[in-house]
Amino acid sequence: MAGTNGGCFITAHDADTGEEIWRFNTIDDPNNPLVDESWGGVPAENRWGATPWATGSYDAELNMVFFGTGMPIPYSELTRGTGEGSALYTNSTLAIDADTGELKWYYQHMPRDNFDLDSPFERIIIEEEIDGEMRKLVVTTPGKNGITFALDAATGEFIWSKETIYQNVIESIDQETGEITLNLDTIPTEIGEEKLFCPTFNGGRLWQATAYSPDTGMFYLPAANICQTITPLAFELAPTGESMGLAQTGPQQLAPGHDNVGSLFALNVLDGSDAFEVEQPARFSSSVLATGGGLIFVGDANRYVYAMNDETGEVLWTQRLHAPIGGYPMTYEIDGIQYVAIPAGQSATTQVALTPGMSIPPITGANMVYVYRLTAE
Secondary structure (H helix, E strand, O other), X not given: OOOOOOOOEEEEEOOOOOOEEEEEEOOOOOOOHHHXXXXXXXXXXXXXXXXXXXXXXXXXXXXXXXXXXXXXXXXXHHHHOOOOOOOOOOOEXXXXXXXOOOEEEEXXXXXXXXXXXXXXXXXXXXXXXXXXXXXXXXXXXXXXXXXXXXXXXXXXXXXXEEOOOOOOOEEEEOOOOOOEXXXXXXXXXXXXXXXXXXXXXXXXXXXXXXXXXXXXXXXXEEXXXXXXXXXXXXXXXXXXXXXXXXXXXXXXXXXXXXXXXXXXXXXXXXXXXXXXXXXXXOOEOOOOEEOOOOEEEEEEOOOEEEEEEOOOOOEEEEEEOOOOEOOOOEEEEEOOEEEEEEXXXXXXXXXXXXXXXXXXXXXXXXXXXXXXXXXXX
């Protein structure tokens, strides 16, 4: 975010006293000379970004914490001065020793980001048998471009990747090595040059959380099929780090080959293969909740909440609420009865202009929680 010049930090604290035990700088690492090289000579105090602004994960067996990081700032490499450098550790998964703060491994999902397609979202730790061997995986759709990855949690070894929504910023990913090749045609080469990039800086996927069901072995992703243009602009960088995008973005538009904004994907975690996709006019605007009862819950920008079959995506029941569905559906049990709570209210990810027939009544501060009682029928 703005004001991050010199570093964003992941810190560990004593749970009883709050005393800081260690800190890790996400854009300046004296133990890795590739970091300085990747910033094209930009000194650490003039680097911005790599914000770990979403929730990390912890694995007690490995004693590691896993965090994702955001994009480099300003958005365009022309403005930030990094040239063709990858700008480590932006758009990366960082695996850190929980006791010492030592970086055990990293993987950069989107090097040389020019579009605010940051990669800070949740990392799910999954244990599955692959080729006869039990392996602990980090499975994640880390960034807004919707590409899903599986990495070995202990070593960072690349296992697989899978494209979901339409994206044009990455040309290919080597399925043996995990090496990423960018689509250079999408990167502006001069100030004022306009380029179309997909998805938009609103995603693709955004902060709405993915889900995993150990019963189905599937990973569930809410996403959107949208694009827009970006034009880097000439600005003078603020010395204290208030600079942010320094770019102009155009109106959002549907991705090529798509008539609908919303997509919900289910992938098999063993290899990333498609299980099912649900596409609809409205964006899926909530996180996904998977349950042990064979259901997934998700909501959309057109005010509908859905209960779906977790193996097929078949809609079992739906109800329209007063406002777009957002936040994080959750479930709990009281006296043997299971309940599901769904938040709804104002949302910045509705894409009304791209969704004909969408109806959102005027709402001001009308944030509510709906609770459903589940029965065995």
